[in-house]
Amino acid sequence: MLNRRDLILGSGAAIAGGTLLKPGAAFAASSRIALPTDIEAGDLITVTASPTHEKYVAMTFDDGPHPTLTPQLLDILKARGIRATFYVIGRNVSRYPDIVKRMVDEGHEIGNHTWRHPVLSQLGTASVLRELDRTAEAVFRAVQRMPVTMRPPYGALTASQRRMVHDEREMPTILWSVDTEDWRRPGSSVVADRIVAHSRPGAIVLTHDIHSPTIAAMPSALDRLIEGGYKFATVSMILGRRDWTKLRWRLPQTVVAKN
Numbered sequence: 695m696l697n698r699r700d701l702i703l704g705s706g707a708a709i710a711g712g713t714l715l716k717p718g719a720a721f722a723a724s725s726r727i728a729l730p731t732d733i734e735a736g737d738l739i740t741v742t743a744s745p746t747h748e749k750y751v752a753m754t755f756d757d758g759p760h761p762t763l764t765p766q767l768l769d770i771l772k773a774r775g776i777r778a779t780f781y782v783i784g785r786n787v788s789r790y791p792d793i794v795k796r797m798v799d800e801g802h803e804i805g806n807h808t809w810r811h812p813v814l815s816q817l818g819t820a821s822v823l824r825e826l827d828r829t830a831e832a833v834f835r836a837v838q839r840m841p842v843t844m845r846p847p848y849g850a851l852t853a854s855q856r857r858m859v860h861d862e863r864e865m866p867t868i869l870w871s872v873d874t875e876d877w878r879r880p881g882s883s884v885v886a887d888r889i890v891a892h893s894r895p896g897a898i899v900l901t902h903d904i905h906s907p908t909i910a911a912m913p914s915a916l917d918r919l920i921e922g923g924y925k926f927a928t929v930s931m932i933l934g935r936r937d938w939t940k941l942r943w944r945l946p947q948t949v950v951a952k953n
């Protein structure tokens with residue numbers, strides 16, 4: 695099983711066995727987004743929001759990719775030059791790798807949301823790592839990059855498990871500061887209103903790109919945030935870390951040969 699420890703991280707273009715993995719053309723247009731300047735990347739175990747005081751919000755979309763709704767969402771984000779973070783389920787990635795590729799081509803970050811969406815707090819260490827590694831490998835196969843942050847399904851990960859994931863896989867556990875509770879299907883206008891009402895500088899907004907009212911809520915929610923002076927960044931970027939899509943990934947030769 696391949697994991698991030700086998701890869702060498704740096705900045706700049708991604709490299710696979712000497713081959714440059716170039717970002718897609720659409721990426722260039724959206725890569726000029728500035729970052730918060732008042733924060734430094736720290737050693738993080740659990741994150742609910744960024745400490746920035748600048749008006750940045752990280753939109754996060756869990757449980758996809760969905761074959762029809764996720765492409766609709768990508769169109770909405772692209773029209774506004776917004777970069778978001780997708781906490782994908784591994785088995786969906788293996789089903790729809792082209793949608794994950796489009797996400798990366800358009801400047802979005804991919805996060806790890808486990809392989810089959812279990813309650814991780816009820817699992818042992820080996821099972822938790824297997825859930826994460828299997829998903830990381832599926833993402834890698836799709837886009838030659840691995841997630842650098844994870845979000846536990848239902849937010850269910852004990853403090854000692856969060857420490858373990860940090861120590862074993864170097865991933866902070868990303869929770870949220872704005873919960874739309876869109877999975878309860880309150881209606882798109884309620885979802886949009888919650889996002890706008892509760893967003894603060896540094897907010898991480900939890901939504902799901904598998905519910906059509908959530909997608910329908912986005913144009914209004916995003917446009918109102920933009921009118922309010924907000925900018926958008928991916929989770930890594932809002933935490934002062936490197937732009938995930940620009941990380942350099944150098945693969946061991948065994949992996950290159952396998953692909």
Ligand SMILES: [Zn+2]
Pocket residue numbers: 756757807811846847848
């Ligand atoms: Zn989920």
